Amino acid sequence: MKAAVIVFPGSNCDRDIALALEQSIGKPTTMLWHQDTNVPDVDLIVVPGGFSYGDYLRCGAMAAHSPIMREVKRRADKGTRVLGICNGFQIITEAGLLPGVLMRNKDLKYVCKDVLVKVEDSQSAFTAKYKVGDVLRIPIGHAEGNYFADEATLKELEDQGRVAFRYCTPTGEITDAANPNGSQHNIAGVFNKARTVLGMMPHPERLADKHLGGTDGRAMFDALVETLA
Amino acid sequence: MSESSEKNVKAKVHITLKNGVLDPQGKAVEHALHGLGFGGVGGVRQGKYIEVDLPQQSDKAKAKSQVEDMCKALLANTVIENYSVEVVD
Secondary structure, eight states, rough: OOEEEOOOOOOBBBBHHHHHHHHHHSOOOOOTTTTOOOOSSSSSEEEEBBBBGGOOOOOOTTGGGHHHHHHHHHHTTOOOEEETTTTTHHHHHHTTTOOOEEEEESOOEEEEEEEEEEOOOSSSSSTTTTTTTEEEEEEEEEEEOHHHHHHOHHHHHHHTTTTEEEEOOOOOOSTTTTSOOOGGGGGGEEOOOTSSSEEEESOOOGBBBBGTOOTTHHHHHHHHHHHHO | HHHHHHHSSEEEEEEEEETTOHHHHHHHHHHHHHHTTTTOOOOOOEEEEEEEETTTTTOOHHHHHHHHHIIIIOOHHHHHHHHEEEEEE
């Protein structure tokens, strides 16, 4: 499998995700600058976390219109897998690859901690090594992770089983207390219609190595390698 | 019409959250105002104000439509925000 990671001014999780991918793939990933206009032939494009363009205007809004994103959108339309993590999730929703928007957290605070998420789908290249109902421990670190979409969009997402992960309790219950940011339906991650694009606020690359205190994120990268190799 | 073409047309853009979209910042400001004794405050909604200078554009109708396109493309996220554009000389 070949993977590329997009780097924007203000990205700060690009190297973490590159290391996590390299661990699963066995070879380095390609790093692409936001002003590049060519994307090499890859199976996976990652839009990483950080504070692209200083979160000016709205989180992800400026990055969504940078030169590289035109090509990312074109590749996504052709079925190349795209993973947006945290700020990357904000960027790909602003770019229109996924519905909805990530708003300011309900309590207005930046939240940085491990959270539990329930796996809602195992039919994608990202989630094939998880089982529906698995509870994963994955860190979040954001002030704008409050997923919002209008009622019709939410219904469509639910009817089509496009919610990938939901914030939950240790036993997998979906409660308000387990929701760290006020996201509608406790949504932590969503797919596009074809399940080839995934956006998620939690950072799987931050718990993909036992030396970092957990490996629940690693199965996502292993699954991508198995599916796309 | 050289005089009008020298006019510096400016667009004033107000971006506000749509009705029904929770505005936690506005709520926090509302609580703070109540705390300061402004008991008459019934609600606060926070938005953005942006000015766009259009020195090459003297036609106000065209300027308005240009800036509306800017709102759709970048300045507002129409999933959660409304925008209004006022063009002034």
